[in-house]
Amino acid sequence: MSVLFQTVINTGRLYSLRKTLNASSYCKCVTVRRFSDVPSKFKTFDEVVTQRRQEARRSIVVQVNSDSSFKELYSYCSKYASVSGVHHYKNNAEEHFMLIEFGSEENLKDVLRSCSSHHKDLDVMALQSPFLWFRAVSGKKEILTVPDDKSLLITNGTLPVDEDQLFAELLACETVSDQIQTLYDKTMLNDLGIRLRYMVARQLEIMFDSLYANIAVRPFGSSVNGFGRIGCDLDLVLTNVLTEELSDPEKRLVYQEKKCEGGRSPWQRHMELVGELLELRVPGVTRVQRILHARVPIVKYAHDLAGLDVDLCYSNMSGIYMSELLWLFGSLDPRVRPLTFAVRRWAQTVGLTNPHPGRWITNFPLTLMVLFFLQQKTKDGFVLPSFKYLIRKAEKDDIKLAEDNVNCTFLRDLNKLPTESYAQSSSNLQSLLLQFFEFYSQFDFNDKAISINEGTPVRKPNALPLYIVNPLEQALNVSRNVSYEECERLRTEVRNAAWQLESSSEGSKGDDWGLLGLLERRTTRGLKKLLRVGNSHRLVSVKDLFNEKEDDKQDSLRSKLQRLTKTDKEVDQSVKEMKVAMIKEERKEQKLKFKNSQVANEVYRIRRDKIV
Structure with a gap:
């Protein structure tokens, strides 16, 4: 049951139900179950991450000849363990892979024990890894036995949507709200994409197990915050996990530690070592770049087996907590993520965003702009609460500190939020998108800053053309790189988009009606x-x-x-x-x-x- 109907039941406000039923497009968005819908009971971000990490711990990725290898691979693996599901995809080189999830982590260990070594004539040091390949059978082939109810869960699951097909489906939609929802459903990061990203993280954890006693590799950013699209880059962070077993004061035997010496930061020394290991020991890793003198040292590389570009950093917990915050806001209402996707795609079309760093706005500030707009109180109500409201509702278990003592304390369990604190507006996606453009076409960028902490415009502390407050580090401006020219172009484009959307939604449906007029170059x-x-x-x-x-x-x-x-x-x-x-x-x-x-x-x- 969606949040809207849960709110109606809990508060008894039947007039809200009648009012909402008049908004046919939004009703369709709510009543038809989609990935962006909020379940009757909220899951915490940690619960979702734990579930994904457990899936990775009982999964492997196997390179095969083609998708027709499913029966042979399933028959072989089922000899050693129970198979829960098989997903197929192709990487950038058009090579075929299958991600196999087993019933338990012990099942996976049984399968890995059955793996053979490398070719005898090659001088290669073997490395245990969840990325494998399926060797052709030698001799007479066996009779394959696969249950009738077992088949590939998905074929070519990481293939981006064809633009012509996407535009054809958008053209066939009945309303602009349906167009926005269809855009989200067709371009969002799917289940297989998320699984692959956790498999890449798991591969590094296995390699680092022999070097660190308490290391964890965790995805953050668009891969986990719910706003990622198919093919987005993967951001990983190396973190120290202090378990109860390691911190038990009753244990008198303690690990000796190696202290880092020298003028450079220990983080740079660690990341330099990580870059060498990635080049020498990790299958699938290519094009390793070390950027060690940045504020947060990172190692960039491509993972050819998974078809991903990866950024790996060390001890960046604030990035994880920021991902958690965005995930929570996106989970509060089923309209948040589709609306954000529409705004991001529009910004890409008109050239406001760029894949290369520079003087233009990026997707992260754009997402904060959408969240800030949804916090505004109108005659129809508001959609999201302010961030300071989540901070006030925080409890003892929600207290978190990141590096440099950055306070990342806010309510993690959304089930503890009063139902009247969110999803009060019944506007459909079409109305919200038009209101977004109208809101920022009239926004005073010269004197006001955007802050989701307050939920209302605040005075700018300096003369930068665009000021968007970092929610966790409020002294930072996440859009400080945006130039005056780009800020002026943002103003112009939101005005043009408001006019385009309003005019194209009236009258007969042409080939650029509704959202198509905004997304077509x-x-x-x-x-x-x-x-x-x-x-x-x-x-x-x-x-x-x-x-x-x-x-x-x-x-x-x-x-x-x-x-x-x-x-x-x-x-x-x-x-x-x-x-x-x-x-x-x-x-x-x-x-x-x-x-x-x-x-x-x-x-x-x-x-x-x-x-x-």
């Missing part, structure tokens, strides 16, 4: 507009222009165009003139990109021929 949309005849949303076909008949051989090309434009008389004349003006403006902007007009005309001709 401006250059492509401009070319389509140039080729449209009037406002009929129909591309001119060369065949239509030059297919002469007996009765119109004398007609000129101009008369044919005039005849074709008479298909949309219902369009208002003012709207038509406005679109023509926008087309001319876009053509001017495009031509400025070419110094040679002859080259520009040739490029436009080639693009036009491809679309036609």
Whole structure:
């Protein structure tokens, strides 16, 4: 049962139920179970992480010839242990892999004991790892026995969604709210993607077991905070886990420790060693880069077997607690994550974000902007509480300190939140997206800062163009890199998006209605507009222009165009003139990109021929 209906039952406010039932799109979003929905009982972030780590402890990843190897692999592994499920995926090199989860960790150990060593003629030091490969059978093949109810749970599970297929599904949606939810469902990081990320972390833990007695490798960032998309990078952190067994004062025998000496930070020394081990000992690791002089030293590498780009750092607990905070906010209401995905995708389309670091805004500040907007109290209510409210509700077990004594104390168990403290607004996703653009088109970026701690705008402490407060370290600005030009462009783009969304949602559904008008790149949309005849949303076909008949051989090309434009008389004349003006403006902007007009005309001709 969703949070909305749980709230209605617990508070007895039947008028909220009637009010919500009028919002058909939101009802569909709530009543149809999706991954972003909140269950009747909240799970804590630690419970989710523990579950994923346990799954990784009883799983292996096996390289196979193709997805048709399932029966043979399942039959072989079931000899040694019970198989719970098998997932298939392909890496960037189009190699096939299967992630196999066994019934227990002991089952996995039985399977690993059955593994053979490397080729005898190769001088390779064997390393126990959850990443394996399935050798071809020698001699006569066995008869395969696979139960009828056993099959691959997913095939090619990490393949990103095809853009053309995604746009076709968005075009077929009934409402903008359905479009936003579909975008989230099709691009979110799925179960197999999360499993693979914990398998990469588990692989490092196994390697470090012989070096450290209390080491743990934990994913953080978009991989675990609920806002990750398919193919996102993996952020890992090496942490020291002080177990009760290690900290027992009754035990008199204590491990000797090696103290780090020298001028460089111990973190840099550790990460330098880690980089060497990754290059020499970890299967699948390539392109290792050491960035040791940053504020947080990291090692970047690619994991070819999992098809992931990885950033590994040491003792960055504040990153884990930030991931936990974002996960909690995303779990409070089923509309938070789909709305954030829509805003992020829009920002990528208009060029506000960039995969390379620079003077532009990134996804993390954008996510905080969405959360801040959802904290605003309107006549329809609010969606999320402020962060300081979660801090006030914190209990003794919630007290956490990160490195440099950063206070990361806030309520971890969302079941202890009063139901009236969240999900009070009944606005659907379409209304929330439009309100988001309208809110920031009127926001005073010159004097005000964005702070999810307060839930209301606060005065900027300095003259930086964009100030978004870091929730855990409030003296830091997470958008300090954003330039004045980019901040001004942000203002312009949110105003344009508000106008585009409102105008495209009215009237008939064309090929850029609703969310499509925000997600389609401006250059492509401009070319389509140039080729449209009037406002009929129909591309001119060369065949239509030059297919002469007996009765119109004398007609000129101009008369044919005039005849074709008479298909949309219902369009208002003012709207038509406005679109023509926008087309001319876009053509001017495009031509400025070419110094040679002859080259520009040739490029436009080639693009036009491809679309036609």
